[in-house]
Amino acid sequence: MAIKAATPYFILNGRTEQAIALYQRALGAKLETLQRFGDVNQSCPAAMKSRVMHAMLRVDDATLMMSDGPNEEAPPRGGSVSVALTIDDPDQARRCFDALATNGQVIQALIDAPWGGLFGVVCDEFGISWMFNSARVKSS
Template identity: 65%
Template sequence: MSIKSATPYFLLNGRTEQAIALYQRALGAKTESLQRFGDVDGSCPTAMRNRVMHAMLRVGNAVLMMSDGPEDVKLPEGGNVSVALDFETPAALRQSVEALAATGKVLERVFEAPWGALFGVVQDEFGIQWMVTSPLK
């Protein structure tokens, strides 16, 4: 078996548009596609029509996918998955951590890790944990 890539997929309980705005600001994400339930299924209930069925964001060379999820199912926030981001510079890492933590919280302050890089963990307002790393210089 050959796996080309693994892409995180966030189910955000109706908060996908807020998440997109945060990830654009904090991570420089670019929205590559966004479909609403009403775009795909004209017979869906009125309350579902404007909910995001699927969105794909580009973050550097990586892809994030997300959805508001079904209206009638309560999904847990965050879960037990962290997204690891590898930044080119310490300045870019610190800028993104600050932006994510502004409405979230720092779980592990950025520090010089024993493997010779900067490392930290931040949880955003949607419960998603971001493990960040960059070279020291």
Template identity: 45%
Template sequence: MSIKNLTPYVFFDGTAEKALQLYERTLGAKTEGLQRYGEAPETSKARTPQNKDRVMHACVLIGEARMMVSDVPNEGGSAGRSNIELCLDFDDAEDMARKFEALAATGEVTMALHDTFWGAKFGTLVDQFGIHWMFNCATQAK
């Protein structure tokens, strides 16, 4: 089995931490793996003084469900960006690449598949119906 999970990924414009606190208080959510843009490698375009405290990534457990949360980097505009994307987590990078290319054939690649600093191959696209997809496959043992 190549696709392990389908996870909603929700984007905020600087309010992710407040949202996490609300979900923890009202829904009993548990936040795991919170990372800030200030923790990204120095070569990251998003690692700027105005982004350093913004949430780059967090996993939120609500009951048995999981969602990912991030603040959009403060780069002077997130107009037109979807605030929800679907993240497919794979265990086979070659299968992920085939499925990425198949979905991209009638859509638009927004970030080509590439190796990341978090030890995964990752890419994004928008399908022909306007759905935003993230493809992720761990390449290193965690």
């Protein structure tokens, strides 16, 4: 069992599309995924529907992920970048999540996410935001 990736995740407070255009132009990034809040949740407020919930860019072998975030206020505690961890074992993901939460703050408890993963966000005691994604355990 190992951590499979550590990927920067930019929370851009309504500026994701501008950032995508810049990274495409400046870095030759290729847009691989773009989901809006309204694509995933039709009952979200009208002002949220067109905001980018998640975007993924490929720059050669590197991945950049980003979101407008849920509002246009100041970036969340920990700045505007989160480290997105993909962990292949859900039990290990829970252990790591809980360890970082001990003296930190749970932003999003671990949940069964709509894309089929186990997902959660925690801000550690140093103000670093960590996003966890792991496969779910299949029921027998």
